[in-house]
Amino acid sequence: MTETPPREDPRPDGLRSAPSLILVHTGDGKGKSSSAFGVMLRAVAAGWKVAVLQFIKSGDWAVGEEKIGRQLGVDWWALGEGFTWDTANPDHDREVARAAWAKARAVIEAGKHRLVVLDEITYLLTWGWIPIDEVLEVLRARPQGVNIICTGRDAPGELIGLADTVTEMRSIKHAYDSGIRAKRGIDY
Amino acid sequence: MTETPPREDPRPDGLRSAPSLILVHTGDGKGKSSSAFGVMLRAVAAGWKVAVLQFIKSGDWAVGEEKIGRQLGVDWWALGEGFTWDTANPDHDREVARAAWAKARAVIEAGKHRLVVLDEITYLLTWGWIPIDEVLEVLRARPQGVNIICTGRDAPGELIGLADTVTEMRSIKHAYDSGIRAKRGIDY
Numbered sequence: 001m002t003e004t005p006p007r008e009d010p011r012p013d014g015l016r017s018a019p020s021l022i023l024v025h026t027g028d029g030k031g032k033s034s035s036a037f038g039v040m041l042r043a044v045a046a047g048w049k050v051a052v053l054q055f056i057k058s059g060d061w062a063v064g065e066e067k068i069g070r071q072l073g074v075d076w077w078a079l080g081e082g083f084t085w086d087t088a089n090p091d092h093d094r095e096v097a098r099a100a101w102a103k104a105r106a107v108i109e110a111g112k113h114r115l116v117v118l119d120e121i122t123y124l125l126t127w128g129w130i131p132i133d134e135v136l137e138v139l140r141a142r143p144q145g146v147n148i149i150c151t152g153r154d155a156p157g158e159l160i161g162l163a164d165t166v167t168e169m170r171s172i173k174h175a176y177d178s179g180i181r182a183k184r185g186i187d188y
Numbered sequence: 189m190t191e192t193p194p195r196e197d198p199r200p201d202g203l204r205s206a207p208s209l210i211l212v213h214t215g216d217g218k219g220k221s222s223s224a225f226g227v228m229l230r231a232v233a234a235g236w237k238v239a240v241l242q243f244i245k246s247g248d249w250a251v252g253e254e255k256i257g258r259q260l261g262v263d264w265w266a267l268g269e270g271f272t273w274d275t276a277n278p279d280h281d282r283e284v285a286r287a288a289w290a291k292a293r294a295v296i297e298a299g300k301h302r303l304v305v306l307d308e309i310t311y312l313l314t315w316g317w318i319p320i321d322e323v324l325e326v327l328r329a330r331p332q333g334v335n336i337i338c339t340g341r342d343a344p345g346e347l348i349g350l351a352d353t354v355t356e357m358r359s360i361k362h363a364y365d366s367g368i369r370a371k372r373g374i375d376y
Contacts, residue, residue: 005273005281005315015369023374025219029355030211034226035219038253039374041229042222045252046373064233065226068260085193093193114373127193147374164363167217172354180352181203185234185302186211186227186335 020114020147021164022139026122026155029169030187036117036149037065043147044072048114053104055097056080056120056152062188075113079103080120097129105134111143122152125159136162208302208335209352210327214310214343217357218375224305224337225253231335232260236302241292243285244268244308244340250376263301267291268308285317293322299331310340313347324350 023039025032036052043050052069054062057080069076079100083093101124108116124130136158139148150159160166175183182188211227213220224240231238240257242250245268257264267288271281289312296304312318324346327336338347348354363371370376 005311015364015367018363018368018371021363021368021371021374023218024360026360027358029357030353031213031219031223031226031355031357034230035223035357037226037229038219038222038224041225041256042250042252042376043373045255048373062230064230067233068229072256123193147371160360163361164366164368165218166360166362167219168358168360169217169219169223170215170356170358172212172214172348172356173351174354175206175209175352176203178352179203180206180209183206183209183335185231185236186209188230 018164019144020142022147022162023149024155024159024163024166025149025151025169026153026166027168027170028153029171030174031169032151033062033119035167036119036151037062037069039149040069040074040115040117043115044074049075049112050115050117051075051077051107051113052117052119053077053079053100053107054119055100055124057083062119064188077103094129097124100124101130101135105138108138108142108146108148111146114145115147115149118148118150120152121150122155122159125156126154132156132158135159206352207332208330210335210350211337212343212347212351212354213337213339213357214341214348214354215356215358216341217359218362219357220339221250221307224307224339225250225257227337228257228262228303228305231303232262237263237300238303238305239263239265239295239301240305240307241265241267241288241295242307243288243312245271250307252376265291282317285312288312289318289323293326296326296330296334296336299334302333303335303337306336306338308340309338310343310347313344314342320344320346323347
């Protein structure tokens with residue numbers, strides 16, 4: 001607990017600049033995607049070209065963020081739209097996942113965006129729908145100056161190991177637990 | 189660890205709608221303010237009037253977010269600009285803090301904004317610069333339909349108790365620790 005205002009910058013001396021960073025937002029709490037969209041604002045304000053690739057279509061699907069992002073000139077791909085979640089035909093969803101990753105890989109390797117957001121990519125890794133070794137290799141070998149943010153629960157240890165900065169969003173309490181419905185404008 | 193894709197919505201049945209919510213983003217990790225700005229995007233996309241009040245001016249001061257926020261029609265007050273951090277004259281900074289809180293209180297009580305972001309307000313509470321009882325009472329008695337997001341480390345227990353949803357951003361690893369400088373476009 002900080003009880004008095006800080007008087008000095010607590011960051012270490014002798015820092016070096018990295019050409020680009022890999023960030024991971026994981027955990028069971030809110031704010032993994034939202035904070036990626038907040039960083040997107042920063043990057044847009046800095047004049048960067050930004051790409052957002054969304055891997056999962058869910059109840060929290062970021063329709064509002066997509067609308068504003070596009071207005072701001074962000075290239076936006078809603079890649080999770082094709083999932084059927086049909087247990088009778090699991091191969092279809094694996095194909096959709098592989099095609100989504102192929103698109104993301106192409107965007108990263110093209111090197112035209114200084115920020116690439118891989119929103120909710122961790123689920124595809126956890127479910128084994130896309131190959132983690134290939135994802136790690138593409139991130140590691142990315143063109144200089146391409147920053148990446150990966151979001152989603154249960155980020156694999158290898159991805160955490162590769163990342164520069166990893167934040168866990170932990171749910172301390174949630175309105176759902178008190179029986180309150182998700183709220184448009186706040187939750188989605 | 190989720191090892192198979194979910195087939196059902198895990199949220200409880202019989203949810204009720206709340207007229208508005210109080211969210212808290214706390215913890216030592218990144219993303220507390222960024223995710224508030226992400227929610228701001230959602231609210232703007234939903235057609236809401238949004239206010240952001242920033243209580244601390246720091247190295248991470250959100251110049252880019254402010255620029256884009258204003259472009260999007262967000263009312264934005266950078267209230268922490270007046271702090272001197274002068275140990276020889278601590279009363280000055282207390283006065284700045286009290287004036288900043290008076291502004292925030294007026295914005296909340298006016299009820300004209302459906303989302304009010306109180307960015308980094310927790311520090312002023314922790315340092316005793318503004319009265320927690322008054323802040324809690326203003327939040328509790330806010331006009332119906334005014335949603336609030338409070339951000340900052342070390343959120344007081346009373347604020348966590350009042351909030352509907354609280355997320356702790358935990359730093360798992362940080363580029364600083366590897367000697368990498370904060371990066372414009374990503375960190376500020």
